[in-house]
Amino acid sequence: MKRNLIVCLLIIALAGFAVYEHMSVSSAKESTAAGFDEPATEQLQKPAPSFTLKSLDGTSYTVGGPREKPLIVNFWASWCDPCHQEAPDLKKIADQYKNDLDFYAVNVTKGDTEKNAKDFVKQYDFKMPVLMDMDGKVSEQYRVLFIPTTYLIDRDGTIREVVHVLTPQQWEKKIKALLKK
Numbered sequence: 001m002k003r004n005l006i007v008c009l010l011i012i013a014l015a016g017f018a019v020y021e022h023m024s025v026s027s028a029k030e031s032t033a034a035g036f037d038e039p040a041t042e043q044l045q046k047p048a049p050s051f052t053l054k055s056l057d058g059t060s061y062t063v064g065g066p067r068e069k070p071l072i073v074n075f076w077a078s079w080c081d082p083c084h085q086e087a088p089d090l091k092k093i094a095d096q097y098k099n100d101l102d103f104y105a106v107n108v109t110k111g112d113t114e115k116n117a118k119d120f121v122k123q124y125d126f127k128m129p130v131l132m133d134m135d136g137k138v139s140e141q142y143r144v145l146f147i148p149t150t151y152l153i154d155r156d157g158t159i160r161e162v163v164h165v166l167t168p169q170q171w172e173k174k175i176k177a178l179l180k181k
Contacts, residue, residue, distance in 0.1 A: 042143070043142070043143065043151075043159050043162065044159055044160070044161070044162065045158060045159065045160075046158065046159055047064075047065075047157050047158060047159075048063060048064065048071075048073070048142075048151065048153045048157050048158065048159050049063075049064070049138075049141040049142060050062070050063060050064025050065065051063050051064065051137075051138045051141060053106065053131035053132060053133060053138060054131065054132060055129045055130055055131050055132070056114075056117065056118060056121065056130045056132065059129065061104060061129050061131055063104070063153070063157075064157060065157045066155060066156050066157050067102070067155055067157065068155070069100060069101045069102050069155065070100075070101045070102070070152070070153060070154050070155055070178045070179060070181070071101060071102045071103070071104065071151075071152075071153040072093075072094075072101060072102070072103045072104070072150060072151070072152055072153070072175075072178075073104050073106060073142075073150065073151045073153065074090060074103070074104070074105050074106065074148060074149075074150040074151075075106050075108055075133075075139055075142065075144045075147050075148060075149045075150070076105060076106070076107060076108065076120075076147050076148045077107060077108045077111055077112040077117075077147055078107070078112050078113075078116035078117055078119065078120040079111075079112060079116070080147050080148060082147070082148055082164070082165050083120075083147060083148045084120075085165060086148055086165045086166070087120070087123075087124040087126075088124060089166070089167075089168050089171060090103075090105070090124075090126075091124050091125060091126055091127070091128075092168070093168075093171050093175065094126070094127065094128040095127060097175060097179075098127075098128075100179055101175070101178070101179065103128040103129075104128065104129050104130075104131050105121075105126060105128055105129070105130045105131070106130075106131045106132075106133050106138060106139070107120075107130060107131065107132050107133060108133055108136065108139050108144070108147060109132045109133050109134045109136075110133065110134065110135060110136030110139075111136070114132065117130065117132065148164060148165060149162060149163075149164060150162070150163050150164070152174060152175075152178050154178060154181045155181070160177075160178060160181065161174060161178075
């Protein structure tokens with residue numbers, strides 16, 4: 001009898017734990033799907049907002065509409081720790097795929113300084129165009145809530161994915177899929 005009671009209590013405890021875990025996972029999925037990143041993901045499968053920005057070297061770059069190559073647009077700032085973490089991978093990807101896709105690193109300058117942006121670019125030896133969003137209007141157009149945020153845009157100018165810090169393997173997979181579109 002005592003043994004049956006222990007087994008029943010153990011089963012009830014395990015069932016309770018399973019229900020708790022299921023509710024926690026469901027809640028986390030709902031908050032991610034409908035919460036923090038919602039504005040950015042609302043733009044999926046829609047045309048990328050058009051913009052023209054100057055780079056650190058003074059050249060103007062334009063995004064909007066169809067283009068010869070797919071495009072990666074990364075929003076970052078020099079004070080952002082995750083931006084520092086992903087910078088070596090972004091540099092490697094931009095260098096590796098420079099003939100296959102365009103890559104723009106957009107500094108959210110409104111919350112940064114040009115000097116710090118230049119130091120960041122020098123530290124990570126960025127060769128891709130580094131565009132300066134001086135007034136923050138482009139990051140507002142793209143509905144960037146936190147950084148880093150990266151947009152993968154196909155040749156038709158459509159936003160295919162919105163991503164954040166990824167592993168090199170995840171980047172490879174996403175870039176190969178983007179190049180196929």
